[in-house]
Each structure stands twice: as C-alpha cells, then as structure tokens.
Amino acid sequence: MTNLYILVIFMALVTYIPRLLPMVFLKDMKLPPQLKVFLQFVPFATLGALIFPGILTSTGDIYSALAGGILAVILSLVKANVMIVVLGGILGAYILIMLM
Amino acid sequence: MNKGLEFKNGLKAAIPIGLGYIPIAIAFGILSKASDIPNTISIMLSMVVFAGASQFVGVNMLSLGAATVEIVMATFILNFRHFLMSASLSQRIDERTSKRFMSLLAFGITDETFSLASMWEEKKLSPYFLLGINTIAFCSWNTGTWAGLLLGTALPDTLQNSMGIAIYCMFIGLLLPSMKKSIPVLVVAAMSMVIHSMFKWIPVLAGLSSGFTIIIATIAAATLGTILFPEGVEN
Structure with a gap:
C-alpha cells in the first residue's frame, strides 16, 4: 500500500515540475522576438490539436459527436457566449443519441 | 480592477x-x-x-x-x-x-x-x-x-x-472567434488539426501517446506560424 502513496507522489512531481518551471523562470526573462511570436501561437495550435480529431470520439459514436460539434461551431460563429456553445453542443449530441 | x-x-x-x-x-x-x-x-x-x-x-x-x-x-x-x-x-x-x-x-x-x-x-x-x-x-x-x-x-x-462533448465545445467556443478574426490564427489552428489527425490516422505514426502527439502538433503548427507570420497574431 505504501507503494501506492509513493506512486502518487511521483506522479504529482512529474506533473507539477513541467507546469512550474516556465511560469517561474520565463516570467522576467527577455525572450527573443521570434520565441515570443511562437509562444503567442501556442494556445491556438494547442486548441486545434485538442479539438481535432478528439471530438469525433467524445460521445461514443461519431454521429452524435458531429451533431454536437456542428451545432457548437454554428453557435460560436454567431458569437454566442461559451456557455451557450457548450450547452448547445451537449443538446445537439443528446438529441442524436436519443434518436438513435 | x-x-x-x-x-x-x-x-x-x-x-x-x-x-x-x-x-x-x-x-x-x-x-x-x-x-x-x-x-x-x-x-x-x-x-x-x-x-x-x-x-x-x-x-x-x-x-x-x-x-x-x-x-x-x-x-x-x-x-x-x-x-x-x-x-x-x-x-x-x-x-x-x-x-x-x-x-x-x-x-x-x-x-x-x-x-x-x-x-x-x-x-x-x-x-x-x-x-x-x-x-x-x-x-x-x-x-x-x-x-x-x-x-x-x-x-x-x-x-x-x-x-x-462539453469540453470540446468549450474549446470550439474559445477558438473559433479568434480564427474568424485573424488569418494567422486560422492557418495555425487548421495546420495543427491536420498534423494531429495525421498522427492519429496514419498507421506508421499512430500508437504514440496522445500527450506526445499534442506536443508535436503544437510545436509544428506554432513553428510554421512563426515562419509564415513573423509579425505574430495581430494581422
């Protein structure tokens, strides 16, 4: 059992250290402009990779995932706030799951 | 504030x-x-x-x-x-x-x-x-x-x-408005999706941990973005 506690501590450490180091050390550092631009693009690149293709398998079947995803895309294009986009997406997926 | x-x-x-x-x-x-x-x-x-x-x-x-x-x-x-x-x-x-x-x-x-x-x-x-x-x-x-x-x-x-699907819809709600506003963002996000899909669907590349494939797609797309748009996000 102690074994499991040690495992949790190590999992926590290897997760926290990469989260911690850049936040603390890059904060006051003068970074080259190209690196700054790169870091500016990171959130958009991350979001792209997080959304696709993961969304296709998020509900257990591709049809409800597409229904929810397409509804979310439409809602966000008409500038609905994020909460509405999320609720709309869930609803879209829910309806399709119920229909099938 | x-x-x-x-x-x-x-x-x-x-x-x-x-x-x-x-x-x-x-x-x-x-x-x-x-x-x-x-x-x-x-x-x-x-x-x-x-x-x-x-x-x-x-x-x-x-x-x-x-x-x-x-x-x-x-x-x-x-x-x-x-x-x-x-x-x-x-x-x-x-x-x-x-x-x-x-x-x-x-x-x-x-x-x-x-x-x-x-x-x-x-x-x-x-x-x-x-x-x-x-x-x-x-x-x-x-x-x-x-x-x-x-x-x-x-x-x-x-x-x-x-x-x-909730988390994914949140990601969509966060990303799409920026993709609509900025060409560099549109290009970088789209490239990242394509690169990430390649890592999931091309047999030789599939099998890598998803944490790892997200890193590769992010670095590749953000690097290409930096080369194509050295001015950054805002144009």
Whole structure:
C-alpha cells in the first residue's frame, strides 16, 4: 500500500515540475522576438490539436459527436457566449443519441 | 480592477470548465473503484496530480499490473505538454506577480484552464482572475471524483455520453472567434488539426501517446506560424 502513496507522489512531481518551471523562470526573462511570436501561437495550435480529431470520439459514436460539434461551431460563429456553445453542443449530441 | 472582482470574474468564466469536468471526474471515480484502487489513493490523485488523462491512464496501468516506474514515465510524457502551456502563459500574466503566486497558479494549468485564460481578450492577465479559473476547475474535478467514488453510479448513459462533448465545445467556443478574426490564427489552428489527425490516422505514426502527439502538433503548427507570420497574431 505504501507503494501506492509513493506512486502518487511521483506522479504529482512529474506533473507539477513541467507546469512550474516556465511560469517561474520565463516570467522576467527577455525572450527573443521570434520565441515570443511562437509562444503567442501556442494556445491556438494547442486548441486545434485538442479539438481535432478528439471530438469525433467524445460521445461514443461519431454521429452524435458531429451533431454536437456542428451545432457548437454554428453557435460560436454567431458569437454566442461559451456557455451557450457548450450547452448547445451537449443538446445537439443528446438529441442524436436519443434518436438513435 | 480590484482583486476580489478579478477573482469572481475568473470563477464565472470557468463555469463551462466545471460543467465539463464533473462528468469526467465522476467517470474517473467509478473507474478507480472498479479497478480496486483504494479511495484515499483516488482522492489523492485528483488532489495532487490534478491532470485528468494521466489519472485515467495511471489507474488503468495499475490494474494491468504495470510497474511504478512505467506509470510515472507515462504520466510525465502525457503531461509534459503543460510545459509549453506554462511557457506561453508566463508571458501573459501581470509582471508584478510574485514567484510564489506564480507557482500556485502553475499547479492549476490544465488544457482547459490554459485555453480559457489564453483566449481572454485582455493582453495582461490578472493572477486573481487565473486563480478564480483554477479554483472552479480544481473544485469541480475533486467534487466529481468524490461523487464517483461514493455514489458509484454514473449519470444516465445518454447524459454521460452527450456531456462527453462539453469540453470540446468549450474549446470550439474559445477558438473559433479568434480564427474568424485573424488569418494567422486560422492557418495555425487548421495546420495543427491536420498534423494531429495525421498522427492519429496514419498507421506508421499512430500508437504514440496522445500527450506526445499534442506536443508535436503544437510545436509544428506554432513553428510554421512563426515562419509564415513573423509579425505574430495581430494581422
């Protein structure tokens, strides 16, 4: 059992250290402009990779995932706030799951 | 703006994260229980590791009898993507924030908190705003874990499955407005999707850990973006 506690501590450490180091050390550092631009693009690149293709398998079947995803895309294009986009997406997926 | 208000704004902004985390955390609690992991361990995992995918992988590997070293390595690889997010976020937080406060905020970096904070309009982010986001994320993840362990039953299947899309819809709601406004953002995000799909669908490349493929897609797309648009996001 102690074994499991040690495992949790190590999992926590290897997760926290990469989260911690850049936040603390890059904060006051003068970074080259190209690196700054790169870091500016990171959130958009991350979001792209997080959304696709993961969304296709998020509900257990591709049809409800597409229904929810397409509804979310439409809602966000008409500038609905994020909460509405999320609720709309869930609803879209829910309806399709119920229909099938 | 004052600290209390910033904090409250963070709490409010993070409600979609809470909505997305609770069903996943419940599922984690249930899976943990079904794999005969002691409750204290599952609770500790959510409290001190606080990284969804790696917790699922960890519990799964444990039940398959994997060695501690293997599980720790897998966790490291899966979660190393937060290094990039932390680097990006470090440039956005108010410079006057103390290192101590920054280390607290660093603990709360997840795909979701990072995305939400990064897409916020203000150029410089208040640390209290971030703390608010992290608080909702942390509390909902841990509450969900407890609920899964104690109740042992998930939400009804239809609801659980349809809520699986919540986090993705939040990502869409965060990303699309920026893609519409800026060509560089549009190109970088689209390239990242294509590159990530290649890693999932091309047989030779498939099989890499998803934490790792997200890192590769992010670095590749952001690098191409830097080459194509050296001026950055704003044109």
